[in-house]
Amino acid sequence: MFGKMKVVFAALILATLVLTSSFINPTHADSDFCDSKCKVRCSKAGMMDRCLKYCGLCCEECNCVPSGTYGNKDECPCYRDKKNSKGNPKCP
Numbered sequence: 001m002f003g004k005m006k007v008v009f010a011a012l013i014l015a016t017l018v019l020t021s022s023f024i025n026p027t028h029a030d031s032d033f034c035d036s037k038c039k040v041r042c043s044k045a046g047m048m049d050r051c052l053k054y055c056g057l058c059c060e061e062c063n064c065v066p067s068g069t070y071g072n073k074d075e076c077p078c079y080r081d082k083k084n085s086k087g088n089p090k091c092p
Contacts, residue, residue: 031056031060033059034055034056034059034060034065035056037055037059037065038051038052038055038056038059038065039052040065040067040068040069041055041065041066041068041069041092042055042069042092043069044069044070045069045092051092054090054091054092055091055092057090057091058078058079058082058090058091058092059079061078061082062076062078062079062082062091063078064076064078064079065079066079066080073091079091
């Protein structure tokens with residue numbers, strides 16, 4: 001009886017891993033998109049690490065990054081309109 005339960009439990013674990021892996025891959029694709037766009041956006045930033053961090057957060061939420069290294073925020077209203085807790089622009 002316990003042998004059958006172990007097999008069923010192992011099958012459930014395996015099925016769960018397979019199903020969750022299908023949800024992880026799309027997120028990784030979005031991350032690659034954001035990484036490449038933010039590298040361009042932050043290429044001239046004085047504080048590159050901070051720029052990449054906030055650009056990445058904004059990109060994941062908005063699914064877009066304005067072109068160029070500065071300005072052009074009208075290309076992505078979500079990115080443009082994000083504010084930090086002090087009311088300043090959140091996205092570089």
